[in-house]
Amino acid sequence: MSKKILQRTTTGVLSLAVLAGASIAPAYADNDTQSPKNVIVMIGDGMGYNHVANTNLYETGQSQYITEGEPGNVTEQDGEPVQAYEEFNHIGLATHSLDTMADGYEYDSAGAWGDFNWAKNTPTDSAAAGTAMATGTKVNNGALNVDPEGNELKTMSELAHETGRAAGVVSSVQYSHATPASYAVANPDRNAYQEIGASMIDAEYMDVVMGAGHPMYNDDGEEQSAAYDYISEESYNAVSQGNTDWDYMDSKGEFEALANGETTSDKVFGLAPVATTLQQNRSGDSEGTLPGEVPFNDTVPALDTMSEGALNVLGQDEDGFHLMIEGGAIDWTGHANETTRNIEETQEFNDAVDSVVDWVETNSSWDETLLVVTADHETGYLGGAEDDPNFTEMTGNAGELPTVGWSSGDHTNHLVPYFFKGAGSDAIMNSAVGTDDVRGDYIDNTTVANLFKDELWAEENDSEEPAEGDIPVEAEVEGLPDEGGDPEEPGSLVLSVSDGTATLGNQRNAGDRLRMTGTMPSVTVTDTRHEANGWAVAGQSSDLTAGDGTVSADHLGWVPNVADESQNPIPGSAIAGTMAGGEGLSLPQTLGEANTDNRVGSTELAADLNLEVPVDTEAGTYDGALSVSLFPVD
Numbered sequence: 001m002s003k004k005i006l007q008r009t010t011t012g013v014l015s016l017a018v019l020a021g022a023s024i025a026p027a028y029a030d031n032d033t034q035s036p037k038n039v040i041v042m043i044g045d046g047m048g049y050n051h052v053a054n055t056n057l058y059e060t061g062q063s064q065y066i067t068e069g070e071p072g073n074v075t076e077q078d079g080e081p082v083q084a085y086e087e088f089n090h091i092g093l094a095t096h097s098l099d100t101m102a103d104g105y106e107y108d109s110a111g112a113w114g115d116f117n118w119a120k121n122t123p124t125d126s127a128a129a130g131t132a133m134a135t136g137t138k139v140n141n142g143a144l145n146v147d148p149e150g151n152e153l154k155t156m157s158e159l160a161h162e163t164g165r166a167a168g169v170v171s172s173v174q175y176s177h178a179t180p181a182s183y184a185v186a187n188p189d190r191n192a193y194q195e196i197g198a199s200m201i202d203a204e205y206m207d208v209v210m211g212a213g214h215p216m217y218n219d220d221g222e223e224q225s226a227a228y229d230y231i232s233e234e235s236y237n238a239v240s241q242g243n244t245d246w247d248y249m250d251s252k253g254e255f256e257a258l259a260n261g262e263t264t265s266d267k268v269f270g271l272a273p274v275a276t277t278l279q280q281n282r283s284g285d286s287e288g289t290l291p292g293e294v295p296f297n298d299t300v301p302a303l304d305t306m307s308e309g310a311l312n313v314l315g316q317d318e319d320g321f322h323l324m325i326e327g328g329a330i331d332w333t334g335h336a337n338e339t340t341r342n343i344e345e346t347q348e349f350n351d352a353v354d355s356v357v358d359w360v361e362t363n364s365s366w367d368e369t370l371l372v373v374t375a376d377h378e379t380g381y382l383g384g385a386e387d388d389p390n391f392t393e394m395t396g397n398a399g400e401l402p403t404v405g406w407s408s409g410d411h412t413n414h415l416v417p418y419f420f421k422g423a424g425s426d427a428i429m430n431s432a433v434g435t436d437d438v439r440g441d442y443i444d445n446t447t448v449a450n451l452f453k454d455e456l457w458a459e460e461n462d463s464e465e466p467a468e469g470d471i472p473v474e475a476e477v478e479g480l481p482d483e484g485g486d487p488e489e490p491g492s493l494v495l496s497v498s499d500g501t502a503t504l505g506n507q508r509n510a511g512d513r514l515r516m517t518g519t520m521p522s523v524t525v526t527d528t529r530h531e532a533n534g535w536a537v538a539g540q541s542s543d544l545t546a547g548d549g550t551v552s553a554d555h556l557g558w559v560p561n562v563a564d565e566s567q568n569p570i571p572g573s574a575i576a577g578t579m580a581g582g583e584g585l586s587l588p589q590t591l592g593e594a595n596t597d598n599r600v601g602s603t604e605l606a607a608d609l610n611l612e613v614p615v616d617t618e619a620g621t622y623d624g625a626l627s628v629s630l631f632p633v634d
Contacts, residue, residue, distance in 0.1 A: 036370035036423035037320035046331030048378030055346040056082040057396035068393040085373040085419040092415035092442030097128035116389035123411035127190035129376035130182025136449035145186035152186040160322035161205030168208025173328030174230040175211025183324040194232040210270035219281040221297040255301035258309035280329035286340040304355035334379025337406035366422040375416035381407035491528035495630035516611040534633035536593040541585035546620035553586035558607035
């Protein structure tokens with residue numbers, strides 16, 4: 001990487017590596033390089049692949065994800081999608097915690113499918129799994145956002161707040177339980193429910209908290225003597241009596257009014273009128289019955305209602321939001337090995353997914369919102385038969401309880417599904433860390449949070465320091481003397497570029513060419529000059545080469561953008577040159593410009609790169625250099 005200063009022209013040049021592989025990669029649906037404005041993460045706690053299949057078999061008599069075979073020779077059956085999220089992009093998720101790794105276990109495909117008992121060894125718990133997903137850092141079981149050295153970790157909710165977004169959590173179990181808490185606060189002990197609950201109420205970066213755990217109701221939604229198990233009496237009194245900045249609600253009607261848009265608020269604490277779970281822990285023996293035959297609690301809001309209400313609150317923030325929605329009691333049915341209530345809870349979660357999809361398509365769009373549907377781990381080792389080392393096939397007919405078996409009362413280390421759709425999808429799909437023999441490519445449970453922290457939601461105007469040996473790019477324009485004839489501080493015009501490599505790797509066929517996409521590191525222009533007419537930034541690329549092979553720079557182009565749209569605008573929106581057979585970036589193309597009205601301050605520029613490669617190009621990694629130059633307009 002090289003940088004140089006050109007005196008008096010206020011022009012800086014930075015070279016960046018541009019890498020492009022010319023081999024064809026599979027195309028995935030709904031991929032988008034755009035950083036999402038909104039992120040909705042839906043976690044079916046304990047919902048492994050076979051939990052999805054269990055519900056699908058009951059609803060349709062068939063499913064994807066069903067496995068069969070002897071250890072070392074397990075295959076996944078074909079099947080048709082049933083749930084809306086099964087049409088999304090899909091990749092597996094590895095769930096191990098620090099405890100798992102300390103015992104010598106990380107995800108291993110041969111181990112997982114070669115030894116039936118492998119998956120039972122030191123599985124993660126929901127606190128460690130939730131922490132990894134919310135912070136990008138692995139911790140020991142039982143810890144919430146606190147590493148082994150006692151350091152508190154930044155959650156996605158906090159990152160959302162730092163980037164101007166709103167944040168919230170919704171759960172079908174106690175609001176202070178491990179998964180909702182992992183997206184909100186830090187505590188070394190996940191079981192310190194009252195302390196955790198108070199911290200969630202005090203967290204300034206939380207705008208929505210909804211869940212069960214009401215001290216005045218039992219598991220059937222009936223009034224009882226106060227039981228302050230999951231919220232302290234002090235916290236309950238403060239929030240319910242209006243002594244906090246939360247708008248409090250605890251009746252089914254209030255949740256429904258918020259979901260229907262009949263009431264509004266910008267900060268809601270919703271305590272469902274039930275003790276531990278919305279439905280799973282209600283009275284009545286469900287063993288052998290069909291879902292719903294034991295009457296549901298009819299005074300308790302449904303998870304989809306709570307989700308819609310939360311979206312109506314958070315969706316008012318013009319800068320976007322982060323929302324975690326948990327179907328928490330799927331996990332409880334796994335621990336209890338309850339087949340019927342597992343179907344009920346998974347259906348409740350699926351209904352919530354459907355309501356979120358409808359909200360996105362009605363109130364937002366897939367161009368600005370990322371929806372993730374996943375699990376933190378699998379619970380109960382659900383399969384075709386109990387303790388069967390041959391991974392026996394799950395079977396069933398529509399409307400009947402499937403033939404299944406439970407092989408554990410705990411969590412397991414098997415991969416869980418990670419479905420996703422919307423803005424930023426290609427960045428996730430291109431982040432696979434391994435390939436499973438049965439489920440295909442997978443990511444780690446830390447992958448996506450780190451993707452947001454390091455790239456997609458990296459803090460605005462926070463350029464990295466130059467690497468060792470680099471020369472910072474800076475140019476100053478002398479100011480005019482003031483009225484007394486004494487020179488004043490002239491201010492400066494500075495170009496800085498965040499370190500990094502622009503890597504083009506997502507590939508699609510485009511006629512007789514191969515189209516590749518990527519994103520270049522951000523370029524920040526800071527203008528503190530007292531008087532000036534503006535500035536402009538242009539960029540140009542060399543050809544890309546690999547040995548004797550060359551891809552001309554006139555096939556490389558960009559779609560410029562500004563990180564903060566309230567800042568200086570960029571010219572046009574067309575891809576420079578490449579897609580129309582033009583000169584592309586072989587000639588200078590404008591990245592951004594400003595005039596006297598909008599030049600002052602810092603403006604972060606970026607661009608989505610696009611490369612068209614003739615299909616006869618030899619496979620390899622092609623290197624080049626992209627330069628950016630800053631020009632004052634005086």
